[in-house]
Amino acid sequence: MDKKQAILKSVLKLVNREGFYHLNMKKIAQEAGVAAGTIYLYFKGKEDLINALYGMIVNEFNLKVLEGYDDGKPVQANFFRMIDLAIDFYLGEPDNFSFIEQYTYAPFLFKENQDENFTLLLPIYKMMREGKKQGVIRNIPDAVLLALIHGPMNTIIKLHLAHKTDLNKKGAKQKFHEAVWQAISV
Amino acid sequence: MDKKQAILKSVLKLVNREGFYHLNMKKIAQEAGVAAGTIYLYFKGKEDLINALYGMIVNEFNLKVLEGYDDGKPVQANFFRMIDLAIDFYLGEPDNFSFIEQYTYAPFLFKENQDENFTLLLPIYKMMREGKKQGVIRNIPDAVLLALIHGPMNTIIKLHLAHKTDLNKKGAKQKFHEAVWQAISV
DNA sequence: TTAATCAAAATGAACGTTCATTCATTTTTT
DNA sequence: AAAAAATGAATGAACGTTCATTTTGATTAA
Incomplete structure (x- = not known):
């Protein structure tokens, strides 16, 4: 399974459900079924993650x-x-x-x-x-x-x-x- | 001076300048020229403050x-x-x-x-x-x-x-x- | 086929920071 | 001198990020 894609999908789902305000890395990881640290293998950080999703x-x-x-x-x-x-x-x-x-x-x-x-x-x-x-x-x-x-x-x-x-x-x-x-x- | 109004104006200015994401109570207080604790004399908390401003x-x-x-x-x-x-x-x-x-x-x-x-x-x-x-x-x-x-x-x-x-x-x-x-x- | 080796991928507890909120104290007003 | 308003340091929870450790899976050796 493509974890990078799963992480991006998580952000999308969470932002829609709870808004940017309640978005945090732990929730993203949980929703994607990965560990928190894993996100940093694919993205520089939260900001990079959000920007990547927008571009996509x-x-x-x-x-x-x-x-x-x-x-x-x-x-x-x-x-x-x-x-x-x-x-x-x-x-x-x-x-x-x-x-x-x-x-x-x-x-x-x-x-x-x-x-x-x-x-x-x-x-x-x-x-x-x-x-x-x-x-x-x-x-x-x-x-x-x-x-x-x-x-x-x-x-x-x-x-x-x-x-x-x-x-x-x-x-x-x-x-x-x-x-x-x-x-x-x- | 009406501190309540000053606080609301601060939020307005800060949200426009830096967005919700970077909004925090200390900045609001500074911008309004009051102490952080003072905000809680006029509003129940951050959420209440934001809602009050929206209503206004x-x-x-x-x-x-x-x-x-x-x-x-x-x-x-x-x-x-x-x-x-x-x-x-x-x-x-x-x-x-x-x-x-x-x-x-x-x-x-x-x-x-x-x-x-x-x-x-x-x-x-x-x-x-x-x-x-x-x-x-x-x-x-x-x-x-x-x-x-x-x-x-x-x-x-x-x-x-x-x-x-x-x-x-x-x-x-x-x-x-x-x-x-x-x-x-x- | 099995065992050994190793790099890459993944983990999640720990760290340092930030932040909303509280409250004992001080200042201002009545 | 009493009450009301304001203060801002202290608190504890939440968060983004790091990194020592573990797991996975491919490769090589026996």
Whole structure:
């Protein structure tokens, strides 16, 4: 069994269940079924461990979301597919969402990736630019566009995970991505 | 001088500067210019202190945002004013934003206000319902509507505070609230 | 096949530090 | 001079990290 992976999975599970605040190395070790010292064979320390996990999730996310991208298709089709894939990514592994949110809003906790936080948004940027060039997306500042896409996505996932709405209901995702499209299209 | 208030302000400043992770009682006391023990005269402990601060900010926010509400005016006017006031609230005291974000995404950190997190959204709900009744706001699920309003606001403020956009530029707020309106209006 | 050897992997008790909280004492206010 | 407010050193628990020791598993020798 891959202990490194088991340790990372433990952190993910624990952060989601109890938050960063209650995270400690002993719990991580227990959850992973290894000794406390073992963690230090694979990671420099707590901080390194957390950063490694963040990097892993961001990579997985970008990979998954860009699967949907096809330059041949119209911008709208790419957009719908990207939104749906992003939602699927987080609903399939909700721990990822919780972790990313907590990591993002912990200033100075792990300094390295300060601007890198916006790495997550690169796929969106790509699509936005293309849409503007073709004239199908409104010509408003990038930041506003970004806010109109990323913001609702974040919130709807949050609401879903808090059982305030159900994105798995038939047509729910479609209704959502169409609403976002209406906000950003000309 | 009101020591209780000074202590709360210290927490706000420190959480924004260094994050929850590096927050400790000694620093809070130093920043507030009191002894560590003094904090316990005004609060039961660290947890109580954090919760009190959260409650305070939520109250201030709702008060400020609802200032803009006037039943006599059309829904759109109320909406624009509310959005602008919410933005002003956070730009005027960015520490509030950072604190609320970190508090919201710390599951089980301070259990009390789990569902209460949505208290912040009550003014938005109020307006939404009214707009739907009058037929000026699209008849899509509340959660989706909420996501289309609250999400972009969060993100645009985040982008502003990260210097990725400038909401103080002439017309910036207007452009933003109009874009959001386009997303939610019929 | 069995025994011996050794490096790599893993362990978890121990260490030093940090931190929230307490409380005997001092300072301030009434 | 009594009460209330404030202090900050002391306390003990919790935590991240280390490291001497043990276990594992592959390799070699008999």
